[in-house]
Structure formats: structure tokens, C-alpha cells
Amino acid sequence: MKVLMIIPAYNEEKNIVNTVNNLRQVKIDDIILDYIVINDGSQDGTRDVLEKNNIKHIDLPCNLGIGGAVQTGYEYALYNNYDIAIQFDGDGQHNPKYIKDLIEGILLGNDFVIGSRFINNASTFKSTAIRRVGINFLSLLIKICTNKKITDPTSGFRACNKKIIKLFVTNYPLDYPEPDTLVMLLKNNYKVLEIPVDMNERSNGKSSITALKSIYYMIKVSLSIIITSIDKKGDV
Amino acid sequence: MTLKLTIELIICNILFMVFVYTTVRKKKILLKYALPWFAASTLLIVFSLTPNLMKKIANFVDIETVSNMIFLFVVGMNLIITFSLTATVSNQNTKIATLVKEIGILKEKVNRDKKD
Secondary structure, three states: OEEEEEEEEOOOOOOHHHHHHHHHOOOOOOOEEEEEEEEEOOOOOHHHHHHHOOOOEEEEOOOOOHHHHHHHHHHHHHHOOOOEEEEOOOOOOOOHHHHHHHHHHHHOOOOEEEEEOOHHHOOOOOOOHHHHHHHHHHHHHHHHHHOOOOOOOOOOOEEEEHHHHHHHHHOOOOOOHHHHHHHHHHHOOOOEEEEEOOOOOOOOOOOOOOHHHHHHHHHHHHHHHHHHHHOOOOOO | OOHHHHHHHHHHHHHHHHHHHHHHHOOOOOHHHHHHHHHHHHHHHHHHHOHHHHHHHHHHOOOOOHHHHHHHHHHHHHHHHHHHHHHHHHHHHHHHHHHHHHHHHHHHHHHHHHHO
16 A cells, blocks of 8 residues: 655745654555655755755745645645555644554545544644634534534645545645635545644744734635535535 | 615625626636625625715715715725736746746756757
8 A cells, every 4th residue: 555645845944854754764564655745936945955865855846835735746646646645744743653543544444534633632732822713713614514523624634545636636726725625525425534633833934824814814714615615516 | 875876786796796606616716816806895785784884984085975985995996906916917927937947947858868
């Protein structure tokens, strides 16, 4: 079984080497675990750092946004015939020890497995209070729209099987994709599972969502959740 | 503003919003670019529903009628959206140029590798 870790990186020169080194230490029986870093047109030295440390990567010539970068990874996974693709942030927030749990979730027959900070109170780091309000609101909105409970809809630590890889190659929003894609999957009756994970605070650099952008983020994501959920089933 | 004009305004706006919504749903435009249109329509509906407040604002800024003020608002909104589209086009121009250069360089490299 071949598993690909998709690592989107935008201006992550300080974190990316550590992230990849931690990943390289993960060994799971009967599983070939590969990774690919998608350098999303970074303006800092990310590219040089990737070259110098011999890290397998794809250089996007201009900045596409997180969605476009991750979609490039899914396309790569499809071309190279991977069975499972796992999204993993380049900033060191995600802990590689949960990769095994995510893969097990897929092997149990789920189509999509999300690493959640909030299920069973797994994580010591739970983001700022204001962001938690936002996450709870999105979670409630998804519950209303799809009748399913997702505790961490914005989590970027997620695994999917081949069916979903194929779907994502043709259907993935360029910006703020996490909650949106989740609703698309739930509406089309794919099996989605959440497992508890612990996340770290970002070690270096800034999050992609700044204070000013967060209102825009909430409006856009809410609207797109509503529009996606009104879509009739089997639209994708 | 007369009641008739208010109702006309609201109906037109709702029709427009439905139109924008269907276009987004058919994936003909990205939600990102539909947002300013949604915002403008919503504001216009709010304006239509609060005639007293609008009248006070119109008096305050010395515009003779509420309908004139709303007209001005629509012109202003259009200016903002058009300008932001100009910015988007410029941005895309730069990105396309980057892509063309990148492909050119890659082609040269592939050709050279073939000859070797």
C-alpha cells in the first residue's frame, strides 16, 4: 500500500526542514510512506532550503493559495498511483505520530479521516479563544446543513482514499478549502471519520489567516458551505 | 422614496441575487468574485427597508432625494468593483507572464536534454 504525504509550504524556510525530518522517521509496517512538498511560490528562501536539504518537492511558479497547492499534491498522487493521500502542514503544527491512526481509519473502510483537536479533548493547544468561536460556528453550520457533527472542520490534517483523490483532482476550491470540501463529501454520503490528535503551536512564522482577513474568511466559508450544501446530491 | 419604488428596488435586487447565486452554483464564477455583488445587493435591500434612516442621511449630506443618494451609492459600488477587477486582471497578467517564462525555460531544458 502506497501512501503520499502532501505538504503545502508557503514561506516556510524556518519550519520545513524540521517538518520533513520528523516525517522521515515515521515507519509503518506494510506501508510505503512517501512525501511531496508543494512550494506554493514562496518569496523567502523556501526553495533554496528544499534544494539544499534534498527534499522532494514541486515548485509552483506563482502563488496559487493553499487549495491550489494541495490540489497539485492530489494530482501528483493520482498520477503516481497512490492508495492514500494525507495532507500535512509544513509549519510543524501537526504531529507525525498520528499518521498511523489516520491510515488505520482509512483501512477500516472510511473514505476520509480528519485529525481533530476537539474530539475527546485530545489537544493541549486549541488555538485562540476567538478562533475557537469561529470553529464552533462553522461546526454548527455544517451540522445544520448536513446533519452530521464535525468537531474540527478547519483541520488541515486529513487523509483520504483513492476515490476522494480522484474527486479532489477535479473539484477543489483554491482558497480556504477545508470546511467546503468537507460539506461536499458529507452531502455525497462519503464516510467521514474524526480521530483525536494533538497539535502544536506554530513554531515559526505567521498563520495564513490574519486578523483582518478573518471576517472575510468567515463570510466566504459560511456562504460556500451553504451553497455547497444546497447543491443536489451527486453533483460532483 | 415612494413605496412603489422601494418595492421595485427590492424585487430587482432579489432577482439579481438569485441570478448571481445560480451562476456561482453552476461554477461559472468563483464565489470570491461573487461576494462584492452579494454585498452590494444586500446593502441596497437594507437601504430600501430603512427609508427614515436613509432620509436623515440624505438630509445630512445635502442630497435632495433618497433615490438620488441610492443612485450615487450604486455608482460608487460599481467604481469599487470595477477597480478591484482591474487589480485582479493586472495580477493575472503578471502570473501569466511568470508561467510563460517558466514554460519557455522548461522547454529549452527538455530540448537540450533530448539532444544530449
